[in-house]
Amino acid sequence: MPKIIDINVHHVTRVEGHGNIVVKASDGTVQKAEWQVPEAPRFFEAMVRGRSWEDIQTIVSRICGICSITHSLAAIKAIENAMDIQVSEQTDKLRILTHYSEQLQSHILHVGYLVAPDLFNVKSVVPLVASHPEAVKTIIKLHRIANTWSDLLAGRTTHPVTFKPGGFTKLPLENELRDLKETLQGIVPDLKTVADVVLSVADRLPNFSRPTEYIALVQPGVYTFYHGDIGSTDTSDRVPISKFETVVNEYVTPQSTAKWTKWHRPSYAVGALARFNLNGDLLNPLAAQVAKSFGLKKGCANPFMNSVAQLVEAVHVVEASLQIIDELLAKGIKQEPIKAAPKSGVGVGCVEAPRGILFHRYAFDKNGICTGANICIPTNQNHGNIQKDIEAFVPQIIDKEPDQIRLLLEMLVRSYDPCISCSTHFLNVEFI
């Protein structure tokens, strides 16, 4: 066992955004184990003040390029809540169908591009083309289909343009929905392929567990991503989303530019594993089979199994989408005039982002101008739990070599699929 452990991961790769891991130990005693978030604040809550109710969802969709549909939907639900705007059953179903496209896209991207390299001992997905060509091609195919699905319903893959308070600016044609149905039926075997490949290396997921409070949306009879109340594994009480601030209890901590949250315990977790732990008995049949094949059961407190729960959900949302398409086609797609007018009010919208429960709150004046906003994102809510997991996990692995410790902690962080923030990008090259 190394005497001195001094690990400084600056920044963790294969996550969205920037986060650091710091571990210092001596002779087996851990002196410091920290998850630090140095990401700069984004100021969206300030940006939307003074903006029209009709612009909010467009602006806040830019919070993220991966869950832009989710942010748009949360915003629109909040606006409709604030202004008592009702939507039709058709609009509701189409929004959920669109939302599912992003769940598939995000989960496949995370499991395939970001987590898989760890399970196969490579640094990125590129080397996997040589060793597992069919699996990589399948991942890319699924990701591509999910993008096309988003294009159809949201107008484009990133930053939707068809959503507005009260309805859609453009509806899909019925033959487009039939084509989508055929495509989704076609990818069920592909999802099974990916599940089988991950199952073949699932024993490489660390066997670490820590009693954790899990929080997600709950709705009777539905494995929900869209409607419901706030549920917790620590209580059977359910909290209406309008009272989300009593659940998240955000606070500032010196090691992070992102706030932390707590409810019944010093931290809690959100995301696919949280949804599974609260709603797992409501999965669609094929998804339930995939969960069973991995031995994933309600009550699982191993954060590394979040990626497995994402895979299960990828199957679930495809099954659920096929059902929704049938329901939409049975009634036919109808052109619906949007009836929405601004008025003063305060509203909350809540949806499950791929990474966990997301809350948007807005206040508007009588002209529909935003006077205030509060947005609490899932990764925010996971930071404190990542810290607690690191504190519990490090002593269990402190005897390993520093490189192994570093990798395991990076895998732990990646398992949460954190979406820390968007950042700038550029190529940094040297000529050869």
Place this chain on the structure above:
Amino acid sequence: MGDEGVGNAIIEDFEKKKSRFQGVDFLDLGTSGPNLIHAIAGRKKAILVDCSLQGSAPGTIRRFKPEEVREKTGLPHLSLHQGDVLGLIELSKQLGECPEEIIIFGIEPEKVGVGEGLSETLKSKLSYYVKIIEKDLVGA
């Protein structure tokens, strides 16, 4: 974004005159990372335009092919938004989907980071960059 937005600015310019370039799609891929693979799949030619740290004077534009450079960032998939361009091109090749020709135009920034708008150095050269890139579109 500062000069990291030079690619966006150039695409916006081409969008205004895209009817002159039949068979060419101008795509703002933003920070979409892995979506680059889908955008270039099956195309005959792909031209990537982006801000690039190349050790040149600010504002310098260089035309090169992927095989002529080596990524210096050193951290594969630093984030989903970095996307590891050269790695994704390699992935595309291995999948058999890569365009016959990929050209990269890298533009050396003067300033990158939090802020809005291009530096004066790059802004003043925007039409020059567009003219240079246009040559690769003729006959595309």
